[in-house]
Amino acid sequence: MALRSRKLSIPRLLHVGTACMCDVASLLADHDFDLGRVLVGSGPGPSRTLAEGVVSGLRGHGVDVLHRPGLCGRLDQAAALAAEIIQEGVTVAVAVGGGRVIDPVKLAAARTRTDFVSVPTTISNDGISSPVASLVGKDGARASHAARMPCGIVVDVETVGSAPAPTIRAGSADLVSNLTACMDWRLADRLGHDRFDAYSAMIAEAAARPVLDLQDVTSAASHEILAHGLLLSGLAMAAAGTSRPCSGAEHLVSHALDAQLGTRAALHGEQVALGCLVSAAAHGSPLLAELRRLFSRIGLPLAPADLGLSTQDLVDAVAAGPSLRPDRWTILSERLRGPGDAAELVAAAFSPSSRVVELAS
Ligand SMILES: [Zn+2]
Incomplete structure (x- = not known):
C-alpha cells in the first residue's frame, strides 16, 4: 500500500x-x-x-x-x-x-x-x-x-x-555501507521482494558518499564528516521506519560473523567492511573498486586475514547471512543458489584481479 x-x-x-x-x-x-x-x-x-x-x-x-x-x-x-x-x-x-x-x-x-x-x-x-x-x-x-x-x-x-583509530575507521565503513544497502533495497524492490523508499535512500546515500572521498580519518574535518553522516543515517532509518537504507547484505555477513566468532568478533564496522566488498562484488558494481581504494587509503580490511579470519570463516558467514534474517531480501538471496556460490562471491570480492560477477537479469 x-x-x-x-x-x-x-x-x-x-x-x-x-x-x-x-x-x-x-x-x-x-x-x-x-x-x-x-x-x-x-x-x-x-x-x-x-x-x-x-x-x-x-x-x-x-x-x-x-x-x-x-x-x-x-x-x-x-x-x-x-x-x-x-x-x-x-x-x-x-x-x-x-x-x-x-x-x-x-x-x-x-x-x-x-x-x-x-x-x-x-x-x-x-x-x-x-x-x-x-x-x-x-x-x-x-x-x-x-x-x-x-x-x-x-x-x-x-x-x-581522540577515540581509538579502529573505532573511527569502523564508523567510516558502517557509513559507506549505506551504498551497498541501498543497492540491495532497489534490487529487492525491482524483483518484488520489498518496497523501496526513495526519500530515505536519498538521505542514506547522501550521508555516505562523502566517505568515498576521504583521504584520511585522522583530521578533525574527517571526524565531522563522519559524525554528520552517521547522524543522517539515523534519520534515514527513522524516515524509512526500518534499518533498510543502512543495512543490507554486508550487515547480514557481519551478523553471521558475530554469531560464528562470539567474543572473537571484530568491531561491527570492520566486519561490515568485508561484507561491503562481498556485496559490491555480488552486485557486479564498480563500487567494488572504489571501496578497495578507500579501504586501502584509510586502513580498513581488504581481506579476511586483515581481521584474523580465514577465507573459510568468511565463506561460512556469507553462506549463513541470509538465514539470519529471511525477511530481508538482499543480493545474497539472489546469488546463493548452490553449494559453491558463497566461495565464488568471496573470491570475486578479494581477488586482486577484481573479477566482478555479472548480475543476471
Ligand atoms: Zn551498522
Whole structure:
C-alpha cells in the first residue's frame, strides 16, 4: 500500500561542536528538557570519566543525577534501567559512551517513553542516532530491538576524534555501507521482494558518499564528516521506519560473523567492511573498486586475514547471512543458489584481479 503521509520525530537538540561535553546541562536546559531527575549511563572504561564530567556539569546546574556506570550492551541492563527509570521518576536518560552504553539506555528510554539524549564518545557505528538498539540477550546472542530516535544528540568532535583509530575507521565503513544497502533495497524492490523508499535512500546515500572521498580519518574535518553522516543515517532509518537504507547484505555477513566468532568478533564496522566488498562484488558494481581504494587509503580490511579470519570463516558467514534474517531480501538471496556460490562471491570480492560477477537479469 502506498504511503499516504509520514510523521517523523527528529531530535530537538543537535549539537556537534568542540569541548562541549561540559555544556550538556546548559544545552538540555536551553532545549526545554525536563531536568527533574536525570539518569546518566556510561561504560566501565574511559566513557566513565567523560560521563563524570557530564554528571558534575548537571549537578552544577542543581540537577538531581543518578549515574549508572558499567553498561556493556546487555539486554538485561536495558531492562534494569527501564525499571529504575520508572521507580525513580527519571525525566531524561542520557547515555555517554559508545554503542554498548547508548543502546541499553536508548531501549530503556524508548520502552518507558522517556526523553533520551545520546552523547557518543566514539563514532564507530550509526547507532549514535538510530531508532534501533543492538543488545546481547540472555542466550548470548546479539539482536536488534526497535527503539526510538534520540530527542537530543551532543557530539564533541574532539572526544570522538581522540577515540581509538579502529573505532573511527569502523564508523567510516558502517557509513559507506549505506551504498551497498541501498543497492540491495532497489534490487529487492525491482524483483518484488520489498518496497523501496526513495526519500530515505536519498538521505542514506547522501550521508555516505562523502566517505568515498576521504583521504584520511585522522583530521578533525574527517571526524565531522563522519559524525554528520552517521547522524543522517539515523534519520534515514527513522524516515524509512526500518534499518533498510543502512543495512543490507554486508550487515547480514557481519551478523553471521558475530554469531560464528562470539567474543572473537571484530568491531561491527570492520566486519561490515568485508561484507561491503562481498556485496559490491555480488552486485557486479564498480563500487567494488572504489571501496578497495578507500579501504586501502584509510586502513580498513581488504581481506579476511586483515581481521584474523580465514577465507573459510568468511565463506561460512556469507553462506549463513541470509538465514539470519529471511525477511530481508538482499543480493545474497539472489546469488546463493548452490553449494559453491558463497566461495565464488568471496573470491570475486578479494581477488586482486577484481573479477566482478555479472548480475543476471
Ligand atoms: Zn551498522
